[in-house]
Amino acid sequence: MTTENNYDLTGILRQALHFKKHLVKANLIAIIATLCAVPVPLLLPLMVDEVLLDQPGPTVSFINQFTPELWHGPVLYILAVLLLTLILRIAALILNVVQSRYFTLIAKRITFRIRQKLIHRLGRIAISEYESRGSGSIASHFITDIEVIDNFIGNTVSRFVVAVLSIIGTALILLFLHWQLALLILLMNPLVIYFTMVVGKRVKQLKKRKIRLLRFSSKV
Template sequence: MISIKSILEEISKHKKILIGANLVAILSTMLTIPVPLLIPLLIDEIILGKGGTITHTIDHYLTIGSPEYYILTVLLITLFLKAISLLLNLLHIRLFTKISKEVTYVIRKQLLNHLQTVSMSEYDMLGSGAVSAKVITDVDTVDKFVASSVGEIVVELLTLISISLVILYLNWQLALVILFLNPLVMSFYLHVFRKVAKIKKKENKAIEIFQNSLTESLELYNQIRVQNREAYFLNDIDNKAKEIRDRGYQFGLKSEMALEFSRMLIMYSHDIFRSMGILMVLLGLLTIGKMLAIFAYAWIIMRPVDKLMNFM
């Protein structure tokens, strides 16, 4: 039987590619995380004249002494890190796409081999439409799950953890605010999504019934025309198509409403976050450069949170 467990077991068979993809993801995350911190800290070190790690590190390797060259050097480093990170992300996508295609091929092969052991009575009960739906549509869903969800979940989880650690280092009070509010939003979304998932199951069932009826009607269409019953069969298929429309409308509407409302809550939490950051600068508890860096991280953290919400 094909299940989530069997799919994960099949993925685990590609250990070398899997380990390589995860190492690439870790390296990409390590290169990406410092980027939003570099330019904002120059405000404290150059404009406010406080000095710091960035200018001292540049002075250790290069004798510059000019603010313009500090800015240019940091800009070039930022562009270089982003370019390397992009190449690593493309390599990561390539590796996981290779795994997903191998896994879906094995699943299709198992399904086709299983057809040899299925009795004719069981096959007639399922219908050719249901069988083709499982071999084509359902396996394509697994393909997307492995390539996108499983592939991205590692990167997004690493990004979320890394950003959380950086924000905690910069200012633990602000970090606790954003790290406390985002899980609340996620828990709300998951609660709503469990209800929406039931509607999605009904939609998938309606599609399977429609496909089965359509396939069987087309296979027997000559006999149906001879008996002048095409109007009855086409009307029956039309009713099933309307059911798909209604189920799809319910799922699309409710899922989008839940997702948009969750995103709005995230934006609210970030507004609170930014307001507290400005207040801390006013009270002298945070520098302007660190505040801008935290704001940048607060915006970047939305992507992994959003991806994790969709995955769950």
């Protein structure tokens, strides 16, 4: 059996590569959406420094170049930055929707191919399999299992690209604002994630033990 006929992670990703045009468009849109969303948290701190603390910088100078001198003042600068923030937020939202559409199209086409292959194999399943495993178990492969693959490609993969780009952009902004504090945050985050995973595994074991005790007590 070839890799493309396997239903593991490698086989699914190999099938997704058949839709290179959609993948390229979706990833380009994800990059543009991230570029629109990442600068937004940086705009307000710039206004605090350049307007409230009365330390004019590149943002104020840029706005002054395109507005009459009579309009120059805190109200103009804050409204201009507010308008830019709204435009960037709306653009990022629209681009994320378009990007999700491309990944959804890829997911639906892959799951359609998988359903076709499963239907062709359905006629070769022995009757004894229906008796031993049950028709519900076999039908779940057509519904539940394929829906998991659909959600993985349509949601997880698209969010993964945006999440990675957002983390990189946020790290660059933190380094630009205060590199000492940024390094502390970047170094501490992996430790927090590690201890969270350790605690999560421990909680999972305790939950399993609790369920076993409840089942044992119900039998007694």
